[in-house]
Amino acid sequence: MNTALAVCHPCGWAEDAATRAWHERLAERFATLTPPTRKNEFWRYSRLSACFAPERAGRGLDCSFPEVEPLAGEWIRLDQGPPVAVHTRAWRLRSWSELDEATRARWRERLEPGEDYFAVRNLVEADAVLLLELEQTTDAPLQIQYRHGAGWVQPLLLVEVAAGTRGALVETFSSFGPSTQNGAVHLWLGEGAELTHGVFTADEEQALLHRVRARLGARARLDVQAFAAARGYQRLEWDVAMGESATLRLSGITQGEPEGSTDVALRIRHAAPGATTDVRWRGLVPAAAHSAVIGRILIEPTGQRTDAAMRLDHLLLADGAAADVKPELEIYADDVACGHGATLGRLDDEALFYLRSRGIPEVEARRLLIDAFLAPVLQRFTLAEVLRHVQSRLSLPDDAAA
Amino acid sequence: MMLTIRNLTVAVEGRRILDGLDLDIAAGEVHALMGPNGAGKSTLANVLAGREGYEVLEGEALLDGQDLLTMEPEARAQAGLFLSFQHPVEIPGVSNLQFLRTALDCLRKARGEAPLDSAALLRAAREAAQVLGLPADFLKRGVNEGFSGGEKKRNEILQMLLLEPRFVILDEPDSGLDVDALKLVAAGVNRLRRPDRAFLIITHYPRILEYVRPDRVHVLHGGRIARSGEAELAHQIEAGGYAAVLEGSVA
Numbered sequence: 001m002n003t004a005l006a007v008c009h010p011c012g013w014a015e016d017a018a019t020r021a022w023h024e025r026l027a028e029r030f031a032t033l034t035p036p037t038r039k040n041e042f043w044r045y046s047r048l049s050a051c052f053a054p055e056r057a058g059r060g061l062d063c064s065f066p067e068v069e070p071l072a073g074e075w076i077r078l079d080q081g082p083p084v085a086v087h088t089r090a091w092r093l094r095s096w097s098e099l100d101e102a103t104r105a106r107w108r109e110r111l112e113p114g115e116d117y118f119a120v121r122n123l124v125e126a127d128a129v130l131l132l133e134l135e136q137t138t139d140a141p142l143q144i145q146y147r148h149g150a151g152w153v154q155p156l157l158l159v160e161v162a163a164g165t166r167g168a169l170v171e172t173f174s175s176f177g178p179s180t181q182n183g184a185v186h187l188w189l190g191e192g193a194e195l196t197h198g199v200f201t202a203d204e205e206q207a208l209l210h211r212v213r214a215r216l217g218a219r220a221r222l223d224v225q226a227f228a229a230a231r232g233y234q235r236l237e238w239d240v241a242m243g244e245s246a247t248l249r250l251s252g253i254t255q256g257e258p259e260g261s262t263d264v265a266l267r268i269r270h271a272a273p274g275a276t277t278d279v280r281w282r283g284l285v286p287a288a289a290h291s292a293v294i295g296r297i298l299i300e301p302t303g304q305r306t307d308a309a310m311r312l313d314h315l316l317l318a319d320g321a322a323a324d325v326k327p328e329l330e331i332y333a334d335d336v337a338c339g340h341g342a343t344l345g346r347l348d349d350e351a352l353f354y355l356r357s358r359g360i361p362e363v364e365a366r367r368l369l370i371d372a373f374l375a376p377v378l379q380r381f382t383l384a385e386v387l388r389h390v391q392s393r394l395s396l397p398d399d400a401a402a
Numbered sequence: 403m404m405l406t407i408r409n410l411t412v413a414v415e416g417r418r419i420l421d422g423l424d425l426d427i428a429a430g431e432v433h434a435l436m437g438p439n440g441a442g443k444s445t446l447a448n449v450l451a452g453r454e455g456y457e458v459l460e461g462e463a464l465l466d467g468q469d470l471l472t473m474e475p476e477a478r479a480q481a482g483l484f485l486s487f488q489h490p491v492e493i494p495g496v497s498n499l500q501f502l503r504t505a506l507d508c509l510r511k512a513r514g515e516a517p518l519d520s521a522a523l524l525r526a527a528r529e530a531a532q533v534l535g536l537p538a539d540f541l542k543r544g545v546n547e548g549f550s551g552g553e554k555k556r557n558e559i560l561q562m563l564l565l566e567p568r569f570v571i572l573d574e575p576d577s578g579l580d581v582d583a584l585k586l587v588a589a590g591v592n593r594l595r596r597p598d599r600a601f602l603i604i605t606h607y608p609r610i611l612e613y614v615r616p617d618r619v620h621v622l623h624g625g626r627i628a629r630s631g632e633a634e635l636a637h638q639i640e641a642g643g644y645a646a647v648l649e650g651s652v653a
Contacts, residue, residue: 348491349454351491351493353452353454353475354487354490354491354493354545355493355496355504356474356475356476356479357451357452357453357476357479357485358479358501358505358509358561358565359476359479359505359508359565360476360504360508361476362476365476368496369493369495369496371495371496372494372495372544373495375495
């Protein structure tokens with residue numbers, strides 16, 4: 001079923017004149033930027049020092065990755081940025097150097113860098129610039145496996161799902177040495193396109209910053225299923241612009257790890273009418289772990305008939321667990337239905353006693369209550385690849401029974 | 403004796419609630435514990451089950467010779483104790499079936515028995531739910547989630563039927579029940595009465611005792627058993643109130 005395509009080794013941007021000029025302007029802008037500080041609301045709870053421990057660019061640095069079995073189905077593996085194995089029929093994968101000028105021009109226009117230090121740095125220093133295109137509906141999810149192990153590794157993935165097409169992507173991340181991955185994926189969903197997008201980071205031990213920028217066409221649908229677990233520092237960002245009557249369903253779980261810090265930032269903009277956003281994120285935080293989720297839904301005056309809901313809930317499993325949760329709605333339209341809420345709590349002692357009084361040992365009783373807490377999000381995980389990963393990782397943290 | 407309580411003295415936030423309580427319950431017997439509001443009836447139930455927040459100052463409570471007060475709540479259940487809660491908690495997200503299966507597996511494992519197979523558990527749970535008039539979708543729903551007060555009480559009885567404990571404490575199983583539900587609860591208790599099992603029914607009112615006939619009735623007052631008698635004592639309380647039956651008793 002799988003066809004191994006030629007392995008390609010793109011190296012960032014090709015040197016055509018238009019891209020060179022565009023890239024120079026980006027580099028000039030980057031020279032004026034500094035890393036965000038805690039004064040910036042979306043970086044207030046971030047622990048950025050870990051990101052800057054590896055100083056050099058990762059390209060060309062020695063790094064060995066373990067031999068692993070090929071994945072089943074459709075998959076791509078990127079080591080230190082560029083793809084080293086490509087097995088997909090449904091999607092078309094091309095590096096920037098393989099694109100025609102019209103396609104390059106279209107994407108240069110779409111890649112509005114903004115003022116974010118890490119976003120601009122990813123564009124300026126990209127190790128690999130890859131375009132993935134889906135033009136026919138496929139039920140088989142494409143797995144994208146990122147591995148990094150030395151220096152700063154900065155893959156940039158451009159994804160275009162054609163109008164009326166349906167597909168699924170699952171991104172997984174793992175690290176094999178001191179390094180920082182500052183990656184980005186730009187999703188462009190045509191009219192009526194549907195994408196299910198899984199993000200799984202539990203094999204990640206180093207610093208990871210991963211940005212998802214999504215532009216949803218009219219009636220397009222994006223279904224995000226994310227599981228974040230960090231032993232190092234991890235930041236996941238979604239920046240989504242909603243088209244008319246588009247739908248975003250964003251479901252996520254953070255499983256904190258001792259000494260780890262996971263930082264999730266969500267920015268969703270409704271500038272077109274009739275779109276629906278439904279965000280539900282739940283976090284488990286053991287001792288010495290930190291989890292932050294900051295979400296903002298902005299509804300412009302043109303975003304009439306928006307239906308938006310955001311729930312961010314965290315369970316603190318032990319003393320010394322820390323979480324910062326902040327859902328925000330900014331509404332400039334008058335005909336909308338919006339709701340948001342957040343909770344930070346501990347396991348219910350009454351429920352715990354009730355279960356134990358029926359002969360269930362404390363560790364198992366806690367497990368049942370944690371599973372119950374996660375159930376509303378887990379029920380929304382439909383990608384078998386994500387569910388399999390998640391179920392293997394949702395073990396009770398060691399100190400959760402304390 | 404199955405349950406032996408000696409000189410049990412318990413404080414909550416520095417205030418003595420039980421003060422030198424003695425109680426013996428033999429296997430096969432049903433005892434009723436009555437008393438006015440605030441007498442400490444629920445405190446006794448909670449202390450025996452191992453709820454936190456109670457300070458045992460003195461005394462002991464032995465179940466089949468095992469010192470309950472030094473055991474974790476789950477170990478007490480594994481030793482055969484079951485508390486039917488006065489106010490059962492709701493646990494959304496944990497289905498009744500999942501809860502029953504986990505509890506039964508843990509108890510059977512502690513008793514050295516193999517886990518009950520799923521089909522047998524499902525059959526037993528459905529039958530018990532039907533007998534107790536619980537809704538058909540009950541097993542799929544979260545534990546006590548959205549249940550009425552009466553349904554919660556019947557769910558306690560269902561758990562008792564399936565978990566088959568040796569010593570059962572029913573903490574006000576009759577409160578908030580209409581007469582039909584009360585009869586169902588009483589029938590559940592009667593169904594489990596056996597020579598090697600004992601019950602302690604905590605209640606304000608003698609009504610349930612018309613359907614579950616007790617071997618002994620005790621009145622808790624002043625932190626200890628102030629009066630004990632046969633089933634007839636409950637009727638005296640009904641007729642004359644606690645003041646009449648406690649007159650002249652040592653408190």
